[in-house]
Amino acid sequence: MSSNATEERVLAAVGERRELVNEAIDEEVPMAEPQRLYEATRYLLEAGGKRLRPAVALLAAEALADVAPLSTDYREFPALDGRRSDAPASQSEGSASDDEGTVDVMRAAVGLEVIQSFTLIHDDIMDDDDLRRGVPAVHEAYDTETAILAGDTLYSKAFELMTDTGAKPERGLEATRLLATTCTRICEGQALDVSFEHRDDILPDEYLEMIEYKTAVLYGAAASTPAVLMGADREVVDALYQYGIDAGCAFQIQDDVLDLTVPSEELGKQRGSDLVEEKETLITLHARQHDVDIAGLVDTESIDEVTETDIDAAVAELETVGSIEYAREMAEDLVEQSKERLTVLPDNEARGLLEDIADYLITRGY
């Protein structure tokens, strides 16, 4: 199948779910008092976003339940032990909903997007990034105090959502614990990323750990949380988690490749900006191990002064030692591995779309 057809299928599948996710965000994170705080919490959520993580979660639920995509109400999604009512009556005590064996997977999906939004708000403060999704970052649109507090509010909202999916309590508790460990990992990943700025001896394995923590674990949580809530076997939960880890890492590595290989006009920013800004990537780490003088690859210090010729020369040098190919192959291997993980799922359309998403993460142009 051509990568074009794959991309079309992915964009359609994500787009159809995005509408539903956006409606659910409005319901689950409504305006409230104090007004300014809740405006700030909703600001970035309303600014858009592909909703890729919620889409992965919803598709994982559909694949697990072996239902036709979009055929089932995400708010009352059948658990894998369904309405067999194999639980004693006392077990539903303390549950938020009538225990009919259904799970609000949409609420869980929104919780994951809310966590993504919280991390973006705090990251933008830490990285001093002024723009996000084409609009001023929350700390610019409001102020740093409000942005810290908006992130903190989204953080607890996500846990409110994850503890209230109607899943059986032991499953809800496990999904909530997964969310907590995921958030801890994301913080560790961000701290590692910051610490790398002061080092020139980072090993590829350290870099891979950083992107796994900072980016991929939330994809892992998105893919596996429905399995936890719906009562899938441990083997299935673990496989879906690893699908998200592999695909998420591939996504991040491919970002580094695209920065060097896609024309500036398609990228929407200067090609090779990572090199100019001396950002460490898997490519530069590989090249340094092959005795390339990374600091000397591009002489200009400013993104405004660099020429396409400068970048071409740098790319040629990186290609000579095989650094770009190294990263590209690693991303491809990770995608193949991620798709392999999905063989624990029933062979259905939703599983096919999860495979397509993994492909799309590295075949996308930018």
Next chain:
Amino acid sequence: MSSNATEERVLAAVGERRELVNEAIDEEVPMAEPQRLYEATRYLLEAGGKRLRPAVALLAAEALADVAPLSTDYREFPALDGRRSDAPASQSEGSASDDEGTVDVMRAAVGLEVIQSFTLIHDDIMDDDDLRRGVPAVHEAYDTETAILAGDTLYSKAFELMTDTGAKPERGLEATRLLATTCTRICEGQALDVSFEHRDDILPDEYLEMIEYKTAVLYGAAASTPAVLMGADREVVDALYQYGIDAGCAFQIQDDVLDLTVPSEELGKQRGSDLVEEKETLITLHARQHDVDIAGLVDTESIDEVTETDIDAAVAELETVGSIEYAREMAEDLVEQSKERLTVLPDNEARGLLEDIADYLITRGY
């Protein structure tokens, strides 16, 4: 009983538990990689603190279980349905510990202290406070980026702890949900507090809502979380929550009274500093409703220029309209009410200490 004897009992009871809480903090929030991040997360926890909230939680557990104070291992605390083993074997599936009807109430208590620590770190950034517990605030000792991230890490750590107490899943899930809603409330309270700086028409009820959200809900969670985890009746859970709310509000109101009534040398800061800094308190809100010109109460703008005579005159005017008495009486009423809530508990020594703590919150000198 004299307030002196009460204070001695409270300080002894809190102090005995503080040692155990500090040991547990070391176990539950250990050093890890990345080093700088985890140093920052532990920095404020290691700087001390009374550990009043964990002490309240541990005493609530002791009162509920009707055991002699300090006689029972907090790590394996008996649930109220104890080792009757009335749960089917399948119910313990997915639980972190062998279900013997015990609860790690210490882990939950540490989780609550960890949340307190996270809020202090982020509040100090927002309020630009440079000192905390006698040492530089985390954003001063490290930097703002690390402080934001350290707070975020403690946030998820607390949820990791609360989802892993060994309590029955439905109880663990409910306690975790309580923690999430508590954190949302704390954020709302901080946002209200910030918004009050720009207003001069705050009503006493709005002020009370602010301190309930910002301060008291965490005492409510501390008092009631053990009841949730140990399987107490809803009535008992609610009563303990309200004990914490009432006592926490009294504590905050008493702070405002002490600022005006305790000599500067005992306070450790200038008496009347709230008036000089034009901080809104229940006292100023009451006085404004009785046509006192609050902005004109103390003429000096700087804390260094104000004299005891200035403060004496301001206090005299506030006393004329009954504002200080109004606040003092409200704090006293709240403490009486909070102690009344405890009548749902067995009449034992731990309950007596919880009553003493409520008294201590308003009889303390500073």
